[in-house]
Amino acid sequence: MKNLMKYELRKTLAIKLMILGATALAEIVFLIGLWADRNRMTGIGVGLLAMLAFGGVMIIGIASVVILHRDMNTKQSYMLFMTPNSSYRILGAKVLENGISILLAGAFYFALAALDITLLFAHEGRLADLWNWLRDLLQSFDARITMDTPTLLALNFNLLVTWIGTVCAAYLGDVISTALLNGKRYNGLVSFLAFIALMWLVSFVQGKATAGISGIRTVFLVDGGIALVFAVIMYVLTAQIMERKLSV
Protein backbone atom coordinates (compact mmCIF):
# COMPACT_ATOMS: atom_id res chain seq x y z
CA MET A 1 0.00 0.00 0.00
CA LYS A 2 2.84 2.36 0.91
CA ASN A 3 4.46 1.87 -2.49
CA LEU A 4 1.19 2.32 -4.35
CA MET A 5 0.56 5.57 -2.47
CA LYS A 6 4.10 6.72 -3.20
CA TYR A 7 3.54 6.37 -6.94
CA GLU A 8 0.06 7.91 -6.75
CA LEU A 9 1.68 10.93 -5.14
CA ARG A 10 4.32 10.98 -7.87
CA LYS A 11 1.66 10.93 -10.58
CA THR A 12 -0.11 13.96 -9.12
CA LEU A 13 3.06 15.81 -8.15
CA ALA A 14 3.24 18.02 -11.25
CA ILE A 15 -0.28 19.39 -10.81
CA LYS A 16 0.29 19.93 -7.08
CA LEU A 17 3.53 21.79 -7.73
CA MET A 18 1.71 23.96 -10.29
CA ILE A 19 -0.97 24.83 -7.73
CA LEU A 20 1.73 25.54 -5.14
CA GLY A 21 3.64 27.75 -7.60
CA ALA A 22 0.48 29.69 -8.46
CA THR A 23 -0.26 30.10 -4.74
CA ALA A 24 3.26 31.42 -4.14
CA LEU A 25 2.79 33.98 -6.92
CA ALA A 26 -0.59 35.07 -5.53
CA GLU A 27 0.93 35.38 -2.06
CA ILE A 28 3.74 37.54 -3.44
CA VAL A 29 1.17 39.80 -5.14
CA PHE A 30 -0.75 40.05 -1.85
CA LEU A 31 2.37 40.82 0.23
CA ILE A 32 3.75 43.42 -2.21
CA GLY A 33 0.33 45.09 -2.29
CA LEU A 34 0.22 45.16 1.48
CA TRP A 35 3.79 46.42 1.83
CA ALA A 36 3.40 49.10 -0.85
CA ASP A 37 -0.06 50.14 0.35
CA ARG A 38 -1.59 49.35 -3.03
CA ASN A 39 -5.10 48.25 -2.16
CA ARG A 40 -5.95 47.12 -5.67
CA MET A 41 -2.94 44.79 -5.73
CA THR A 42 -3.77 43.46 -2.27
CA GLY A 43 -7.31 42.83 -3.41
CA ILE A 44 -6.10 40.94 -6.47
CA GLY A 45 -3.80 38.85 -4.25
CA VAL A 46 -6.66 38.03 -1.85
CA GLY A 47 -8.94 37.15 -4.76
CA LEU A 48 -6.35 34.88 -6.34
CA LEU A 49 -5.57 33.18 -3.03
CA ALA A 50 -9.26 32.57 -2.31
CA MET A 51 -9.73 31.18 -5.81
CA LEU A 52 -6.68 28.91 -5.47
CA ALA A 53 -7.76 27.70 -2.02
CA PHE A 54 -11.12 26.47 -3.34
CA GLY A 55 -9.96 25.67 -6.87
CA GLY A 56 -6.73 23.96 -5.76
CA VAL A 57 -8.54 21.48 -3.53
CA MET A 58 -11.05 20.81 -6.31
CA ILE A 59 -8.32 20.37 -8.91
CA ILE A 60 -6.52 17.82 -6.69
CA GLY A 61 -9.72 15.75 -6.57
CA ILE A 62 -10.43 16.10 -10.29
CA ALA A 63 -6.81 15.22 -11.15
CA SER A 64 -7.17 12.03 -9.15
CA VAL A 65 -10.22 11.01 -11.23
CA VAL A 66 -8.42 11.87 -14.48
CA ILE A 67 -5.44 9.74 -13.39
CA LEU A 68 -7.69 6.78 -12.54
CA HIS A 69 -9.24 7.13 -16.00
CA ARG A 70 -5.77 7.13 -17.60
CA ASP A 71 -4.69 4.21 -15.40
CA MET A 72 -7.54 2.14 -16.81
CA ASN A 73 -7.65 3.31 -20.41
CA THR A 74 -4.05 3.60 -21.59
CA LYS A 75 -1.20 1.10 -21.82
CA GLN A 76 0.17 2.62 -18.61
CA SER A 77 -2.54 0.58 -16.90
CA TYR A 78 -0.17 -2.42 -17.08
CA MET A 79 2.15 -0.67 -14.66
CA LEU A 80 -0.57 -0.92 -12.02
CA PHE A 81 -2.53 -3.99 -12.91
CA MET A 82 0.35 -6.39 -13.57
CA THR A 83 1.66 -5.83 -10.04
CA PRO A 84 0.49 -8.28 -7.36
CA ASN A 85 -2.05 -5.87 -5.88
CA SER A 86 -5.81 -6.26 -5.65
CA SER A 87 -8.15 -3.62 -7.02
CA TYR A 88 -9.06 -2.81 -3.40
CA ARG A 89 -5.45 -1.87 -2.67
CA ILE A 90 -4.98 -0.02 -5.96
CA LEU A 91 -8.13 2.02 -5.48
CA GLY A 92 -7.55 2.35 -1.73
CA ALA A 93 -4.14 3.88 -2.37
CA LYS A 94 -5.77 6.39 -4.71
CA VAL A 95 -8.51 7.30 -2.22
CA LEU A 96 -6.06 7.58 0.69
CA GLU A 97 -3.50 9.60 -1.23
CA ASN A 98 -6.22 11.90 -2.48
CA GLY A 99 -7.82 12.25 0.97
CA ILE A 100 -4.48 13.06 2.61
CA SER A 101 -3.64 15.53 -0.17
CA ILE A 102 -7.00 17.28 0.21
CA LEU A 103 -6.59 17.36 4.00
CA LEU A 104 -3.07 18.78 3.74
CA ALA A 105 -4.07 21.28 1.06
CA GLY A 106 -7.01 22.38 3.21
CA ALA A 107 -4.76 22.76 6.28
CA PHE A 108 -2.16 24.62 4.22
CA TYR A 109 -4.67 27.12 2.83
CA PHE A 110 -6.30 27.51 6.23
CA ALA A 111 -2.91 28.34 7.80
CA LEU A 112 -2.03 30.68 4.94
CA ALA A 113 -5.40 32.42 5.20
CA ALA A 114 -4.98 32.81 8.97
CA LEU A 115 -1.54 34.32 8.45
CA ASP A 116 -2.63 36.66 5.66
CA ILE A 117 -5.77 37.83 7.45
CA THR A 118 -3.74 38.53 10.59
CA LEU A 119 -1.19 40.49 8.51
CA LEU A 120 -3.96 42.40 6.77
CA PHE A 121 -5.75 43.43 9.95
CA ALA A 122 -2.48 44.21 11.75
CA HIS A 123 -1.45 46.42 8.86
CA GLU A 124 -4.79 48.16 8.77
CA GLY A 125 -4.56 48.73 12.53
CA ARG A 126 -7.88 47.05 13.20
CA LEU A 127 -6.72 43.69 14.59
CA ALA A 128 -9.60 43.76 17.08
CA ASP A 129 -12.08 43.52 14.20
CA LEU A 130 -10.50 40.29 12.94
CA TRP A 131 -12.59 38.00 15.13
CA ASN A 132 -15.84 39.72 14.20
CA TRP A 133 -14.93 39.64 10.51
CA LEU A 134 -14.27 35.91 10.63
CA ARG A 135 -17.52 35.31 12.49
CA ASP A 136 -19.46 37.35 9.92
CA LEU A 137 -17.74 35.50 7.08
CA LEU A 138 -18.69 32.09 8.45
CA GLN A 139 -22.22 33.23 9.24
CA SER A 140 -22.60 34.39 5.66
CA PHE A 141 -22.45 30.67 4.73
CA ASP A 142 -24.90 29.66 7.44
CA ALA A 143 -26.35 31.90 10.15
CA ARG A 144 -26.16 29.06 12.68
CA ILE A 145 -22.36 28.74 12.50
CA THR A 146 -20.64 29.88 15.66
CA MET A 147 -16.93 30.50 16.10
CA ASP A 148 -16.20 27.66 18.51
CA THR A 149 -13.58 25.02 17.85
CA PRO A 150 -15.87 21.92 17.86
CA THR A 151 -18.16 23.51 15.26
CA LEU A 152 -15.21 24.47 13.07
CA LEU A 153 -13.79 20.95 13.35
CA ALA A 154 -17.19 19.48 12.45
CA LEU A 155 -17.38 21.83 9.45
CA ASN A 156 -13.90 20.76 8.30
CA PHE A 157 -14.78 17.08 8.72
CA ASN A 158 -17.95 17.65 6.72
CA LEU A 159 -16.14 19.44 3.87
CA LEU A 160 -13.38 16.82 3.71
CA VAL A 161 -15.60 13.72 3.61
CA THR A 162 -18.10 15.38 1.28
CA TRP A 163 -15.34 16.04 -1.24
CA ILE A 164 -13.85 12.54 -0.80
CA GLY A 165 -17.37 11.14 -1.32
CA THR A 166 -17.67 13.20 -4.52
CA VAL A 167 -14.33 11.84 -5.77
CA CYS A 168 -15.44 8.25 -4.92
CA ALA A 169 -18.69 8.80 -6.86
CA ALA A 170 -16.63 10.01 -9.83
CA TYR A 171 -14.38 6.92 -9.51
CA LEU A 172 -17.46 4.69 -9.58
CA GLY A 173 -18.90 6.49 -12.61
CA ASP A 174 -15.61 6.15 -14.47
CA VAL A 175 -15.21 2.46 -13.60
CA ILE A 176 -18.79 1.75 -14.71
CA SER A 177 -17.96 3.40 -18.03
CA THR A 178 -14.64 1.58 -18.49
CA ALA A 179 -15.35 -1.87 -17.07
CA LEU A 180 -19.05 -2.43 -17.68
CA LEU A 181 -19.96 -0.26 -20.66
CA ASN A 182 -16.67 -0.30 -22.57
CA GLY A 183 -17.29 -0.03 -26.30
CA LYS A 184 -21.01 0.66 -25.83
CA ARG A 185 -22.66 3.79 -27.18
CA TYR A 186 -23.16 6.71 -24.80
CA ASN A 187 -21.05 5.05 -22.10
CA GLY A 188 -19.57 8.44 -21.12
CA LEU A 189 -23.02 9.94 -20.77
CA VAL A 190 -24.30 6.96 -18.78
CA SER A 191 -21.38 7.14 -16.35
CA PHE A 192 -21.87 10.90 -15.94
CA LEU A 193 -25.57 10.36 -15.23
CA ALA A 194 -24.62 7.63 -12.74
CA PHE A 195 -22.34 10.15 -10.99
CA ILE A 196 -25.11 12.78 -10.86
CA ALA A 197 -27.61 10.20 -9.58
CA LEU A 198 -25.21 9.09 -6.84
CA MET A 199 -24.58 12.67 -5.74
CA TRP A 200 -28.32 13.34 -5.71
CA LEU A 201 -28.92 10.20 -3.65
CA VAL A 202 -26.30 11.21 -1.06
CA SER A 203 -27.74 14.69 -0.78
CA PHE A 204 -31.31 13.31 -0.58
CA VAL A 205 -30.39 10.97 2.29
CA GLN A 206 -28.47 13.77 4.01
CA GLY A 207 -31.47 16.08 3.69
CA LYS A 208 -33.84 13.48 5.16
CA ALA A 209 -31.47 12.58 8.00
CA THR A 210 -30.81 16.15 9.10
CA ALA A 211 -34.34 17.50 8.61
CA GLY A 212 -35.26 17.60 12.29
CA ILE A 213 -31.85 18.56 13.70
CA SER A 214 -31.43 22.13 14.90
CA GLY A 215 -27.81 22.23 16.12
CA ILE A 216 -25.48 23.12 13.24
CA ARG A 217 -22.60 21.06 14.66
CA THR A 218 -24.78 17.95 14.72
CA VAL A 219 -25.94 18.70 11.18
CA PHE A 220 -22.31 18.87 10.02
CA LEU A 221 -21.48 15.60 11.76
CA VAL A 222 -24.54 13.68 10.54
CA ASP A 223 -24.13 15.06 7.01
CA GLY A 224 -20.43 14.13 7.02
CA GLY A 225 -21.13 10.71 8.53
CA ILE A 226 -23.61 9.92 5.74
CA ALA A 227 -21.10 11.15 3.11
CA LEU A 228 -18.46 8.92 4.70
CA VAL A 229 -20.73 5.84 4.66
CA PHE A 230 -21.58 6.48 1.01
CA ALA A 231 -17.89 7.00 0.18
CA VAL A 232 -17.06 3.61 1.72
CA ILE A 233 -19.94 1.90 -0.14
CA MET A 234 -18.87 3.49 -3.44
CA TYR A 235 -15.24 2.51 -2.84
CA VAL A 236 -16.17 -1.14 -2.18
CA LEU A 237 -18.51 -1.22 -5.19
CA THR A 238 -15.90 0.36 -7.47
CA ALA A 239 -13.15 -2.04 -6.35
CA GLN A 240 -15.52 -5.00 -6.73
CA ILE A 241 -16.36 -4.02 -10.33
CA MET A 242 -12.65 -3.53 -11.10
CA GLU A 243 -11.74 -6.87 -9.58
CA ARG A 244 -14.41 -8.82 -11.47
CA LYS A 245 -14.90 -6.98 -14.73
CA LEU A 246 -12.04 -4.65 -15.57
CA SER A 247 -9.85 -5.59 -18.53
CA VAL A 248 -7.02 -3.20 -19.32
Next chain:
Amino acid sequence: MLESRSVTKKFGSKVAVEQLSLVLEPGHVYAMLGPNGSGKTTWMKMAAGLIKPTEGAVLFKGSPVGIESRKHIAYMSTEPYFYSWMTVKDVGRYYRDFFEDFSYDDYKGLIKRMELTEEMRIRTLSSGMMAKLKIAVTLARDSEVYMLDEPFNGIDLLARDEIRESILEHAAENKVLLLSSHLVEEMEAIADRAVFIKNGRKADECDVEDMRNAKGVSMADRYREIYGHEGVQA
Protein backbone atom coordinates in the same frame (compact mmCIF):
# COMPACT_ATOMS: atom_id res chain seq x y z
CA MET B 1 2.37 -24.96 -14.64
CA LEU B 2 0.30 -22.62 -16.83
CA GLU B 3 -2.91 -23.96 -18.24
CA SER B 4 -5.52 -22.46 -20.51
CA ARG B 5 -8.89 -24.22 -20.22
CA SER B 6 -11.28 -23.56 -23.09
CA VAL B 7 -10.57 -19.86 -22.93
CA THR B 8 -12.70 -17.53 -25.04
CA LYS B 9 -12.43 -13.77 -25.23
CA LYS B 10 -14.93 -11.63 -27.09
CA PHE B 11 -14.73 -7.88 -27.65
CA GLY B 12 -18.30 -7.03 -28.51
CA SER B 13 -19.18 -9.23 -31.46
CA LYS B 14 -15.53 -9.89 -32.34
CA VAL B 15 -14.08 -13.16 -31.05
CA ALA B 16 -10.37 -12.65 -30.32
CA VAL B 17 -9.69 -16.03 -28.69
CA GLU B 18 -11.96 -19.05 -29.02
CA GLN B 19 -11.97 -22.18 -26.87
CA LEU B 20 -8.20 -22.12 -26.53
CA SER B 21 -6.84 -24.96 -24.41
CA LEU B 22 -3.16 -25.23 -23.74
CA VAL B 23 -0.78 -26.59 -21.09
CA LEU B 24 2.68 -25.05 -20.68
CA GLU B 25 5.16 -27.20 -18.77
CA PRO B 26 8.37 -26.07 -17.07
CA GLY B 27 11.66 -26.75 -18.78
CA HIS B 28 10.45 -25.63 -22.19
CA VAL B 29 10.74 -22.58 -24.37
CA TYR B 30 7.47 -22.09 -26.22
CA ALA B 31 6.98 -20.10 -29.37
CA MET B 32 3.45 -18.78 -29.78
CA LEU B 33 3.08 -18.16 -33.48
CA GLY B 34 0.50 -16.60 -35.71
CA PRO B 35 -0.09 -13.58 -37.88
CA ASN B 36 -1.06 -10.22 -36.41
CA GLY B 37 -4.57 -10.35 -35.00
CA SER B 38 -4.57 -14.12 -34.48
CA GLY B 39 -5.14 -13.79 -30.70
CA LYS B 40 -1.62 -14.28 -29.28
CA THR B 41 -1.50 -10.98 -27.44
CA THR B 42 -5.04 -11.29 -26.09
CA TRP B 43 -4.28 -14.76 -24.73
CA MET B 44 -1.04 -13.55 -23.09
CA LYS B 45 -2.85 -10.64 -21.48
CA MET B 46 -5.40 -13.07 -20.06
CA ALA B 47 -2.57 -15.23 -18.72
CA ALA B 48 -1.02 -12.11 -17.17
CA GLY B 49 -4.35 -11.33 -15.49
CA LEU B 50 -4.80 -8.05 -17.35
CA ILE B 51 -7.83 -9.16 -19.35
CA LYS B 52 -10.72 -11.22 -18.01
CA PRO B 53 -11.75 -14.16 -20.22
CA THR B 54 -15.35 -14.20 -21.44
CA GLU B 55 -15.42 -17.97 -20.91
CA GLY B 56 -13.00 -20.52 -19.51
CA ALA B 57 -10.01 -19.86 -17.27
CA VAL B 58 -6.24 -19.57 -17.28
CA LEU B 59 -4.73 -21.41 -14.34
CA PHE B 60 -1.32 -21.05 -12.74
CA LYS B 61 -0.41 -24.15 -10.71
CA GLY B 62 -4.08 -25.07 -10.62
CA SER B 63 -5.48 -21.72 -9.46
CA PRO B 64 -6.98 -19.01 -11.66
CA VAL B 65 -4.45 -16.31 -12.53
CA GLY B 66 -4.70 -13.22 -10.35
CA ILE B 67 -2.82 -11.41 -7.63
CA GLU B 68 -0.85 -14.47 -6.50
CA SER B 69 0.18 -15.55 -10.02
CA ARG B 70 1.44 -12.04 -10.83
CA LYS B 71 4.17 -12.63 -8.25
CA HIS B 72 5.49 -15.50 -10.35
CA ILE B 73 4.66 -14.59 -13.94
CA ALA B 74 6.83 -11.97 -15.62
CA TYR B 75 4.92 -10.50 -18.55
CA MET B 76 6.30 -8.17 -21.18
CA SER B 77 3.69 -6.43 -23.28
CA THR B 78 4.41 -5.60 -26.88
CA GLU B 79 3.28 -2.00 -26.32
CA PRO B 80 5.34 0.51 -24.31
CA TYR B 81 3.69 0.98 -20.92
CA PHE B 82 6.09 2.84 -18.62
CA TYR B 83 5.07 6.18 -17.12
CA SER B 84 6.47 8.96 -19.29
CA TRP B 85 7.92 10.87 -16.32
CA MET B 86 10.19 7.95 -15.43
CA THR B 87 13.87 7.41 -16.11
CA VAL B 88 15.40 3.99 -16.76
CA LYS B 89 16.43 4.01 -13.08
CA ASP B 90 12.85 4.77 -11.96
CA VAL B 91 11.58 1.79 -13.96
CA GLY B 92 13.98 -0.51 -12.07
CA ARG B 93 13.00 1.00 -8.74
CA TYR B 94 9.31 0.57 -9.58
CA TYR B 95 9.80 -3.13 -10.31
CA ARG B 96 11.92 -3.50 -7.16
CA ASP B 97 9.11 -1.92 -5.13
CA PHE B 98 6.46 -4.30 -6.45
CA PHE B 99 8.13 -7.60 -7.34
CA GLU B 100 9.99 -9.62 -4.73
CA ASP B 101 11.73 -11.65 -7.42
CA PHE B 102 13.24 -8.56 -9.05
CA SER B 103 17.01 -8.08 -8.81
CA TYR B 104 18.24 -4.54 -9.27
CA ASP B 105 21.79 -5.80 -9.81
CA ASP B 106 20.63 -8.06 -12.63
CA TYR B 107 18.68 -5.14 -14.04
CA LYS B 108 21.78 -2.95 -14.04
CA GLY B 109 23.71 -5.70 -15.83
CA LEU B 110 20.97 -6.15 -18.41
CA ILE B 111 20.54 -2.45 -19.21
CA LYS B 112 24.31 -2.23 -19.66
CA ARG B 113 24.18 -5.15 -22.09
CA MET B 114 21.33 -3.42 -23.91
CA GLU B 115 23.45 -0.25 -24.13
CA LEU B 116 21.07 1.80 -21.99
CA THR B 117 21.92 4.01 -19.04
CA GLU B 118 20.02 4.64 -15.83
CA GLU B 119 19.75 8.37 -16.49
CA MET B 120 17.88 8.00 -19.78
CA ARG B 121 14.37 9.42 -19.76
CA ILE B 122 11.51 7.24 -20.95
CA ARG B 123 9.99 9.99 -23.09
CA THR B 124 13.25 10.33 -25.03
CA LEU B 125 13.78 6.62 -25.79
CA SER B 126 13.50 5.38 -29.35
CA SER B 127 11.23 2.41 -30.03
CA GLY B 128 14.25 0.09 -30.17
CA MET B 129 15.57 1.36 -26.84
CA MET B 130 12.12 0.99 -25.32
CA ALA B 131 11.91 -2.59 -26.53
CA LYS B 132 15.29 -3.34 -24.95
CA LEU B 133 14.26 -1.73 -21.68
CA LYS B 134 11.09 -3.80 -21.51
CA ILE B 135 13.12 -6.97 -21.99
CA ALA B 136 15.75 -5.93 -19.43
CA VAL B 137 13.23 -5.13 -16.70
CA THR B 138 11.22 -8.32 -17.36
CA LEU B 139 14.26 -10.61 -17.40
CA ALA B 140 15.63 -9.03 -14.22
CA ARG B 141 12.87 -10.91 -12.41
CA ASP B 142 13.57 -14.47 -11.24
CA SER B 143 10.11 -15.68 -12.21
CA GLU B 144 8.68 -19.13 -12.84
CA VAL B 145 7.00 -18.04 -16.06
CA TYR B 146 8.24 -15.47 -18.56
CA MET B 147 5.84 -14.30 -21.25
CA LEU B 148 7.40 -12.02 -23.81
CA ASP B 149 5.06 -10.63 -26.43
CA GLU B 150 6.91 -9.84 -29.67
CA PRO B 151 10.30 -9.37 -27.98
CA PHE B 152 12.10 -8.70 -31.27
CA ASN B 153 9.79 -5.98 -32.51
CA GLY B 154 11.71 -2.81 -33.31
CA ILE B 155 15.06 -4.40 -32.49
CA ASP B 156 17.92 -4.27 -34.98
CA LEU B 157 19.73 -7.42 -36.12
CA LEU B 158 22.79 -7.05 -33.86
CA ALA B 159 20.78 -6.31 -30.74
CA ARG B 160 18.58 -9.32 -31.50
CA ASP B 161 21.55 -11.62 -30.91
CA GLU B 162 22.12 -10.07 -27.50
CA ILE B 163 18.43 -10.36 -26.63
CA ARG B 164 18.22 -13.94 -27.84
CA GLU B 165 21.17 -14.79 -25.61
CA SER B 166 19.66 -13.00 -22.61
CA ILE B 167 16.38 -14.82 -23.07
CA LEU B 168 18.03 -18.23 -23.37
CA GLU B 169 20.02 -17.62 -20.18
CA HIS B 170 16.68 -17.68 -18.40
CA ALA B 171 15.67 -21.07 -19.75
CA ALA B 172 15.77 -23.60 -16.91
CA GLU B 173 14.24 -26.88 -15.76
CA ASN B 174 11.78 -25.16 -13.46
CA LYS B 175 10.80 -22.27 -15.72
CA VAL B 176 8.42 -21.70 -18.58
CA LEU B 177 9.44 -19.31 -21.33
CA LEU B 178 6.76 -18.24 -23.76
CA LEU B 179 7.59 -15.95 -26.64
CA SER B 180 5.12 -14.72 -29.16
CA SER B 181 6.20 -13.55 -32.56
CA HIS B 182 5.35 -13.48 -36.20
CA LEU B 183 9.09 -13.62 -36.98
CA VAL B 184 9.21 -17.39 -37.32
CA GLU B 185 12.86 -17.80 -38.27
CA GLU B 186 13.84 -15.90 -35.15
CA MET B 187 11.78 -18.26 -33.01
CA GLU B 188 13.21 -21.36 -34.64
CA ALA B 189 16.57 -20.75 -32.96
CA ILE B 190 15.10 -20.33 -29.50
CA ALA B 191 12.00 -22.45 -28.96
CA ASP B 192 11.72 -26.17 -28.46
CA ARG B 193 7.94 -26.18 -28.65
CA ALA B 194 5.61 -24.29 -30.96
CA VAL B 195 1.98 -23.32 -30.58
CA PHE B 196 0.27 -22.07 -33.73
CA ILE B 197 -2.72 -19.78 -33.24
CA LYS B 198 -5.13 -19.12 -36.06
CA ASN B 199 -8.26 -16.97 -35.79
CA GLY B 200 -8.13 -17.20 -32.01
CA ARG B 201 -7.96 -20.99 -31.99
CA LYS B 202 -5.06 -23.37 -31.47
CA ALA B 203 -4.22 -24.66 -34.94
CA ASP B 204 -1.37 -26.92 -33.86
CA GLU B 205 1.05 -27.59 -31.04
CA CYS B 206 4.25 -29.51 -31.62
CA ASP B 207 7.77 -30.32 -30.53
CA VAL B 208 10.10 -28.44 -32.88
CA GLU B 209 12.82 -31.09 -32.85
CA ASP B 210 10.37 -33.97 -33.44
CA MET B 211 8.75 -32.07 -36.27
CA ARG B 212 12.11 -31.45 -37.87
CA ASN B 213 13.43 -35.02 -37.44
CA ALA B 214 10.32 -37.08 -38.03
CA LYS B 215 8.65 -35.04 -40.73
CA GLY B 216 11.55 -32.99 -42.07
CA VAL B 217 9.45 -29.90 -41.57
CA SER B 218 10.81 -26.69 -40.07
CA MET B 219 8.79 -24.29 -37.95
CA ALA B 220 8.63 -21.89 -40.90
CA ASP B 221 7.40 -24.68 -43.21
CA ARG B 222 4.66 -25.61 -40.76
CA TYR B 223 3.76 -21.94 -40.42
CA ARG B 224 3.32 -21.69 -44.19
CA GLU B 225 1.21 -24.85 -44.21
CA ILE B 226 -1.12 -23.52 -41.55
CA TYR B 227 -1.49 -19.92 -42.62
CA GLY B 228 -0.88 -20.12 -46.35
CA HIS B 229 -0.99 -16.64 -47.89
CA GLU B 230 -1.96 -15.16 -44.50
CA GLY B 231 1.52 -15.96 -43.27
CA VAL B 232 3.58 -14.42 -46.03
CA GLN B 233 5.18 -12.08 -43.49
CA ALA B 234 6.91 -15.13 -41.92
